[in-house]
Amino acid sequence: MALADPLAAREHARAMAGTVVETMPILPPVAEDLPADVSHLDLLWEETIAGGGYASRKLARGTRLRLVDLKGDACASLLIFNAEMPTERLNVADTVKVQWNAYLGAGKLLLSDMGRVLMSIVEDTAETHDAFSGTSNAATNVAKYGEGRNSGAYPNGRDRLILGAAKHGLLRRDVHPCVNLFKGTRIEKDGAITPIVGPFEPGRQVLLRAEMDVIVVIANCPHVLDPREEYSVTPLRATAWKGAITPEDDPIRNATPEGLRAFLNVEDYFRR
Amino acid sequence: MNADPHISGLTGTIVHDEIVPARAPWLHHVKAGQTLRIVDLEGNQAVDFLIYSANDDAERYSAQDTVSAQGNLFLRTGTVLRSNEGRPMMTIVDTAVEYHDTIGGACSCESNTLRYGHHTKFQHACVDNFLEANLTEGRGKRDIVSNINFFMNVPVEEDGALGIVDGISAPGLTVDLRAEMDVIVVVSNCPQINNPCNAFNPTPVRMIVTE
Numbered sequence: 001m002a003l004a005d006p007l008a009a010r011e012h013a014r015a016m017a018g019t020v021v022e023t024m025p026i027l028p029p030v031a032e033d034l035p036a037d038v039s040h041l042d043l044l045w046e047e048t049i050a051g052g053g054y055a056s057r058k059l060a061r062g063t064r065l066r067l068v069d070l071k072g073d074a075c076a077s078l079l080i081f082n083a084e085m086p087t088e089r090l091n092v093a094d095t096v097k098v099q100w101n102a103y104l105g106a107g108k109l110l111l112s113d114m115g116r117v118l119m120s121i122v123e124d125t126a127e128t129h130d131a132f133s134g135t136s137n138a139a140t141n142v143a144k145y146g147e148g149r150n151s152g153a154y155p156n157g158r159d160r161l162i163l164g165a166a167k168h169g170l171l172r173r174d175v176h177p178c179v180n181l182f183k184g185t186r187i188e189k190d191g192a193i194t195p196i197v198g199p200f201e202p203g204r205q206v207l208l209r210a211e212m213d214v215i216v217v218i219a220n221c222p223h224v225l226d227p228r229e230e231y232s233v234t235p236l237r238a239t240a241w242k243g244a245i246t247p248e249d250d251p252i253r254n255a256t257p258e259g260l261r262a263f264l265n266v267e268d269y270f271r272r
Numbered sequence: 273m274n275a276d277p278h279i280s281g282l283t284g285t286i287v288h289d290e291i292v293p294a295r296a297p298w299l300h301h302v303k304a305g306q307t308l309r310i311v312d313l314e315g316n317q318a319v320d321f322l323i324y325s326a327n328d329d330a331e332r333y334s335a336q337d338t339v340s341a342q343g344n345l346f347l348r349t350g351t352v353l354r355s356n357e358g359r360p361m362m363t364i365v366d367t368a369v370e371y372h373d374t375i376g377g378a379c380s381c382e383s384n385t386l387r388y389g390h391h392t393k394f395q396h397a398c399v400d401n402f403l404e405a406n407l408t409e410g411r412g413k414r415d416i417v418s419n420i421n422f423f424m425n426v427p428v429e430e431d432g433a434l435g436i437v438d439g440i441s442a443p444g445l446t447v448d449l450r451a452e453m454d455v456i457v458v459v460s461n462c463p464q465i466n467n468p469c470n471a472f473n474p475t476p477v478r479m480i481v482t483e
Contacts, residue, residue: 087413093335093377096434098386102375103432113399113416115382132345132375134336139358158356173330175356177418187428191346191371193339224340258386265385 023050023235031239038064038241045240049220051233052155056164056217058083061270062245065119065208065216069126069182071234073199075226076181076206077135077157079165079217080110080118086170086215088114092131092177098258102187104129104179107252109259110208116269117262118214120252123207128184128196135161135178136224145231154231160219168215181206182236183223195225199232211246211266277444278311278478281366288481294474295463297401299408301326302451306483307365309448310422314475316439318424318462320378320398322417323353323361326454329411331355335374335418345428346371347420353449356417360452367447369440373421375428376436378402379464388466401460409456421462422447424469438468 003009029046044063048070049055059065067076082088091113096102098111106124109117135157141148148156150163161175182204184196220236222228246253246263253263279286287306291313292298302308310319323333334356339345341354348371353362364372377383380399384392402416423441428434463474 089414091377091383091418093375093418094380094383094386097376097426097436098383100435101432102428102434111383111386113380113382113413115380115385132336133340134334137337137356137358140337140340171330173332174414177334177336187345187432189430191344191428193343193345225343261386261390265382 023048023053034241042242043239044242045238047238049218049236049238051235052221052231054160054164054217054219055238056167056215057240058213058215059210059240061210061213062243063210064122064241064243065210066239067181067206067208068237068239069200069204070202070237072202072204073232073234074220074236075183075223075233076236077161077178077219077221078181079161079176079178081170081215082112082118083213083215086168086174088112088116089174089176090118090179092179095179096131098262099256102131104131107255109262110179111262115262116265117211117259119208119210121206122209122252123205126182126200126204126206128182128200130180130183130185130223132187132193133180133185133224135180135219136221140224155221157219157221157224160221161217164217164219180223183226185225193225195223195227197223197226209243209246211263212269278446279480282307282309282480282482284482286480287483288479290479292459292461292477292479294461294476295396296461297405298459298461298479299405300457300479300481302455302457302481303483304451304453306481307448307450308457309446309480309482311478311480312423312441312445313443313478315443315445316423316441316471317475317477318464318469319422319477320402320460320462321420321422322402322458324411324415324456324458325355325361326456329415329456331357331359332415332417333361333420335420338374345375347374353420361455362449362451365448365450368445369423369447372447373424373426374418375434376421376424376426378419378460379462384466392466395465396463398460398462398464402458405458421469436467436469439471
């Protein structure tokens with residue numbers, strides 16, 4: 001292809017406009033399957049994240065984030081930061097310890113290291129999630145797939161999370177332990193970790209509610225304990241819409257005394 | 273002369289030997305090849321433990337990489353303590369305790385308000401120890417990640433029920449950690465008084481480094 005001058009290069013670049021692929025953001029966002037009580041005017045984000053890809057986005061308090069495992073083999077490794085003070089971030093240890101339970105699902109809270117709830121899990125049709133294993137890194141992908149670079153065919157989850165966090169000015173030292181949605185683990189009596197990685201039926205969903213202004217970073221890479229030899233991961237759809245701030249009579253807010261205090265701490269933080 | 277039971281089995285020369293008071297932080301640089309022994313002097317004293325690479329402190333202990341690599345949540349003799357880059361930082365070369373915890377995290381003033389109520393806000397907590405120690409070397413809150421809790425017991429039941437329960441350590445039990453790279457060890461000798469991690473009574477621990 002000869003593109004010897006800038007105008008020809010411009011023509012060539014502009015000719016790509018309108019190309020539609022499976023994994024891309026839709027701008028402005030369009031989603032045909034919003035819940036009945038959600039106006040399309042409130043739609044904020046519609047993007048399908050490639051297998052091996054990542055995305056990061058700021059979401060305001062009250063925003064709903066729906067993640068859909070489109071083809072049954074996505075793995076959403078998730079980091080969450082307080083958007084206005086990113087030194088506050090998801091704390092997986094506090095998340096399981098404060099809620100006295102190892103497993104994530106509907107009604108569970110994703111807690112920060114400051115005693116506050118960053119996001120809550122409002123709905124969950126997947127029920128296979130993981131707060132323990134973290135994500136792959138360059139070394140694990142080299143061992144499993146031969147290589148794991150961002151620039152190669154088998155990018156690793158950690159390096160994806162680093163890039164996603166970096167887009168918000170964060171650095172390597174900010175990439176903290178993550179949770180994995182859609183791919184699960186079960187903990188055996190002797191501490192053994194049993195991966196539950198499917199593949200599953202298409203279309204499983206998790207609906208999250210931002211309880212603070214947050215930055216979410218999502219990597220969609222194979223689960224680090226996926227036993228399959230092939231790098232197996234399918235696209236992950238993210239849809240977000242505006243929503244009300246959690247009211248005082250919300251059932252998730254009031255479900256446990258520990259969770260209620262996490263909401264009280266959030267409400268105190270926003271008392272300004 | 274009575275032999276010191278706490279140095280039993282250690283080979284090499286003792287290059288550092290210190291008692292960390294109850295409730296206090298501790299920071300020490302341990303060189304590759306050196307061994308750090310932690311002595312649970314009075315029994316069931318949680319020792320909250322973080323590791324940073326001395327050459328690049330953005331590389332640090334990762335609970336998730338450690339448990340994934342061995343396919344098991346519990347830290348036992350032979351467990352390799354891995355970094356967020358997947359590299360070995362230290363190895364548990366010997367411990368008389370059946371297993372140690374790395375899912376329970378560190379207590380903080382803030383999480384104490386969730387777990388016990390806002391009346392605990394001004395009780396001393398591990399995260400404050402981690403901060404105090406790390407700040408002396410320019411690390412801050414963003415450098416605090418999921419830690420190890422030596423001598424602490426956090427079982428996970430079949431239905432997922434999880435919690436800090438009575439310890440399985442005893443007075444004089446130890447854990448020996450060989451450094452696989454030059455590391456910075458940051459410890460909080462846990463001051464928690466609201467759960468069984470310290471048998472409701474924080475006590476001193478002893479740190480012995482040999483080479």
